[in-house]
Amino acid sequence: MKPMQKIGCFICFVLILFPGCSAPIPSRSEFVLGTVCSISLYDRGRQSVYRKIFDRLREIENLMSANIEDSDLGRINRAAGIEAVAAHPDTIMVLKRAIRFAELSGGAFDPSIGPLVKLWGIGSDAGRIPEEHEIAGVLPLVNWKDIVIDEAASTVFLKQPGMGLDLGAIAKGYAADEAVRIIRAAGIKRALIDLGGNILAYGSKRDRRPWRVGIQNPVEGRGAYFGIAEVENKTVVTSGVYERFFESDGKRYHHILSTRDGYPVDQGLLSVTIIGHSSMDADALSTSLFALGYERGSILLESLDDNTVAIFVFADLSVRGTSGAFEQFTLTDEDFKIMSKILR
Ligand code: ADP
Ligand code: MG
Numbered sequence: 001m002k003p004m005q006k007i008g009c010f011i012c013f014v015l016i017l018f019p020g021c022s023a024p025i026p027s028r029s030e031f032v033l034g035t036v037c038s039i040s041l042y043d044r045g046r047q048s049v050y051r052k053i054f055d056r057l058r059e060i061e062n063l064m065s066a067n068i069e070d071s072d073l074g075r076i077n078r079a080a081g082i083e084a085v086a087a088h089p090d091t092i093m094v095l096k097r098a099i100r101f102a103e104l105s106g107g108a109f110d111p112s113i114g115p116l117v118k119l120w121g122i123g124s125d126a127g128r129i130p131e132e133h134e135i136a137g138v139l140p141l142v143n144w145k146d147i148v149i150d151e152a153a154s155t156v157f158l159k160q161p162g163m164g165l166d167l168g169a170i171a172k173g174y175a176a177d178e179a180v181r182i183i184r185a186a187g188i189k190r191a192l193i194d195l196g197g198n199i200l201a202y203g204s205k206r207d208r209r210p211w212r213v214g215i216q217n218p219v220e221g222r223g224a225y226f227g228i229a230e231v232e233n234k235t236v237v238t239s240g241v242y243e244r245f246f247e248s249d250g251k252r253y254h255h256i257l258s259t260r261d262g263y264p265v266d267q268g269l270l271s272v273t274i275i276g277h278s279s280m281d282a283d284a285l286s287t288s289l290f291a292l293g294y295e296r297g298s299i300l301l302e303s304l305d306d307n308t309v310a311i312f313v314f315a316d317l318s319v320r321g322t323s324g325a326f327e328q329f330t331l332t333d334e335d336f337k338i339m340s341k342i343l344r
Pocket of ligand 1: 108109110111113117166167168169197238240243244255257258286
């Protein structure tokens with residue numbers, strides 16, 4: 001590891017760089033939402049607020065995890081093809097947002113990806129390459145148009161037996177937004193939220209200097225970064241091939257799956273980073289753009305017109321960004337190269 005390539009060290013470094021920012025009470029990390037979640041509260045940070053935040057994260061997990069039997073998703077999935085199931089309004093809101101990104105991405109992002117995720121088992125002990133006939137068997141079950149939401153009744157129905165929801169690509173973003181809601185209500189002005197690499201930098205520095213967030217180097221171990229985003233009150237979310245994967249015969253099988261062919265997406269990308277305002281949207285977008293690839297992904301992003309930017313890292317370590325991306329992002333690792341936009 002090169003010196004100063006640990007994000008952990010880096011955040012300490014940030015604090016030392018900006019002594020105008022009062023010291024936080026120690027940050028708190030817990031394993032929730034399938035990952036290590038770390039929160040650092042500054043100024044009026046206190047234990048009771050940490051407790052509230054982690055309680056809320058656990059609540060979200062208990063509603064939206066597909067791996068918890070009694071969660072909303074667990075119950076909806078078991079009743080697929082049978083009946084509509086009551087779900088919490090928060091679950092319905094996140095699912096509706098996920099469906100919006102399914103629409104925008106032409107189905108490359110699809111919250112009904114559950115059966116395919118289960119089949120591959122990437123990131124679990126059951127990870128394996130499925131047989132082609134198994135993939136062909138579950139692909140017709142992946143179809144967001146077969147999700148029926150009745151908002152008045154607060155229910156969800158999956159039309160086909162065997163269908164299954166998976167909100168793994170959006171729930172952490174929602175959870176980060178919820179953490180900020182609690183932080184704001186507690187009167188805290190600055191905080192760093194890191195939900196397994198979904199970063200939300202809340203507030204700005206007292207001296208008006210932005211937070212500096214290291215962006216994961218997709219070819220090195222966790223914590224190594226290849227560039228820095230300078231942000232205030234923004235979220236920085238990355239989807240990449242390094243997050244969850246297994247290897248077989250020297251080939252890597254990562255966890256973002258193509259709804260078209262059922263295999264890990266191969267768009268020549270190692271990662272996509274989104275810098276934006278809503279962490280829920282940025283989370284859905286990082287997965288959507290990774291699945292769509294550079295050309296279609298940047299068209300989708302530019303069509304949103306909400307100051308969100310994306311940074312794409314290609315297999316040859318070249319880096320491309322959407323309009324305005326490099327005003328917020330600086331490359332720090334010389335193995336990577338920023339390329340100009342491909343003109344269409
Ligand atoms: P991470 O969870 O590692 O931060 P993502 O936000 O990109 O990464 O989410 C990846 C997760 O989303 C997968 O583990 C799986 O549960 C789910 N997923 C995989 N492929 C898709 C897809 N095409 N559309 C929607 N969700 C997906
Ligand atoms: Mg995502």
